[in-house]
Amino acid sequence: MKTKIGVIGGSGIYDMDGLQDAAWVSVDSPWGTPSDQILTGTLDGVAMAFLPRHGRGHVHSPSTVPYRANIDALKRLGVTDIISVSACGSFREEMAPGDFVVVDQFIDRTFAREKSFFGTGCVAHVSVAHPTCPRLSEACGEAGRAAGITIHRGGTYLAMEGPQFSSQAESRLYRDWGCDVIGMTNMPEAKLAREAEICYASVAMVTDYDSWHPDHGAVDITEIIATLQGNGTKARDLIGRLPTLLGAARAPCPHGCDRALEYAIMTAPDKRDPVLISKLDAVAGRIL
Numbered sequence: 001m002k003t004k005i006g007v008i009g010g011s012g013i014y015d016m017d018g019l020q021d022a023a024w025v026s027v028d029s030p031w032g033t034p035s036d037q038i039l040t041g042t043l044d045g046v047a048m049a050f051l052p053r054h055g056r057g058h059v060h061s062p063s064t065v066p067y068r069a070n071i072d073a074l075k076r077l078g079v080t081d082i083i084s085v086s087a088c089g090s091f092r093e094e095m096a097p098g099d100f101v102v103v104d105q106f107i108d109r110t111f112a113r114e115k116s117f118f119g120t121g122c123v124a125h126v127s128v129a130h131p132t133c134p135r136l137s138e139a140c141g142e143a144g145r146a147a148g149i150t151i152h153r154g155g156t157y158l159a160m161e162g163p164q165f166s167s168q169a170e171s172r173l174y175r176d177w178g179c180d181v182i183g184m185t186n187m188p189e190a191k192l193a194r195e196a197e198i199c200y201a202s203v204a205m206v207t208d209y210d211s212w213h214p215d216h217g218a219v220d221i222t223e224i225i226a227t228l229q230g231n232g233t234k235a236r237d238l239i240g241r242l243p244t245l246l247g248a249a250r251a252p253c254p255h256g257c258d259r260a261l262e263y264a265i266m267t268a269p270d271k272r273d274p275v276l277i278s279k280l281d282a283v284a285g286r287i288l
C-alpha cells in the first residue's frame with residue numbers, strides 16, 4: 001500500500017508550500033461540505049493532502065467545523081495517515097509557549113458536535129483507549145527534534161467546546177485532572193479518524209498558559225496570534241520532514257489503526273439501513 005499523508009492545519013495554518021503538482025481540489029462527501037478544498041500534491045515522492053480545518057480565512061468555529069465531512073473527504077482521497085496540527089494552551093510550566101507537544105491522550109469535554117459516522121441502522125463501537133497512532137506520533141516527534149523544535153512526547157489534551165476560553169476555575173480543574181494542554185478541535189476529529197481506519201497523530205503547538213498561571217494572567221487572543229506565527233514556521237519544517245521519515249511504501253499499522261472496524265459493527269446485516277450504509281462507502285467500505 002502507498003502512504004498518503006493528510007495534514008489538517010489548525011489556527012494560523014491555512015496553506016502548505018513546497019508541494020509538487022499542487023492543486024486545490026473539491027471533494028464531495030455524503031457527510032456535508034468539508035471545511036475547504038483540499039490541497040493535493042507530492043512531497044519527496046510521497047502523496048500529500050492538506051486541509052485547513054477552519055477553512056482559508058478562518059471561517060468555521062471549533063463547534064461548526066464539519067469534522068465528519070473532513071475525515072470522510074480525506075479517506076476518499078486515499079489518505080492513510082493524518083497529522084493534526086493545532087494551537088493549544090498549556091497546563092504545565094515546562095510546556096512553554098513555542099513548544100510542541102505530541103499528544104497521546106484526550107479528555108473529550110465537547111458536547112455540541114456529531115461524534116460518529118455510525119448510528120441507528122449501523123451501530124459500531126471502536127476502541128479509542130489509545131486514540132493516536134504510536135508509529136505516526138513517533139515520526140512526528142523525530143521530525144520535530146530534527147527541526148530543532150522543543151517537542152514533548154506524550155501529553156493529555158483537554159478538548160473543550162469553546163469558542164470562549166476557560167474560566168480560571170476550569171483551567172485549575174483541568175490542571176488538577178492531569179491534563180497537559182487544552183484546545184477546541186481535536187475531538188471528535190481523532191475519534192472519527194479511528195472510525196475511518198486512518199492513523200492519526202496530533203501535534204499541539206503551545207501558544208499560551210491558558211488562565212491558571214499566576215505569572216501570566218488570563219489567556220489573551222493577541223498573545224496567541226503573535227505566538228502562532230512562529231509556531232506556524234516550525235510546523236511547516238516538521239511536516240516537510242515527514243515524507244522521508246514515513247516513506248512512500250506503507251506497511252500495515254502495527255497498532256491496528258487501519259483495521260479498527262474489523263469487529264466493531266454490531267448491527268446484523270439484514271437490519272442495516274441502506275441509506276446509512278451507502279454514506280459509509282468510504283469510511284467503512286473495506287468491511288461493508
Ligand SMILES: CSC[C@H]1O[C@H](OP(=O)(O)O)[C@H](O)[C@@H]1O
Nearest residue numbers: 010011053062086087183184185
Ligand atoms: C486561535 S485561539 C483558539 C482556537 O485555536 C485552536 O484552533 P486549532 O485547534 O484548529 O488550531 C483552538 O482549538 C481554537 O479553535
Ligand SMILES: Nc1ncnc2[nH]cnc12
Nearest residue numbers: 087088089182183184210
Ligand atoms: N488556552 C486555550 N484554550 C483553548 N484553545 C486554545 N487554543 C490556543 N490556546 C487555547
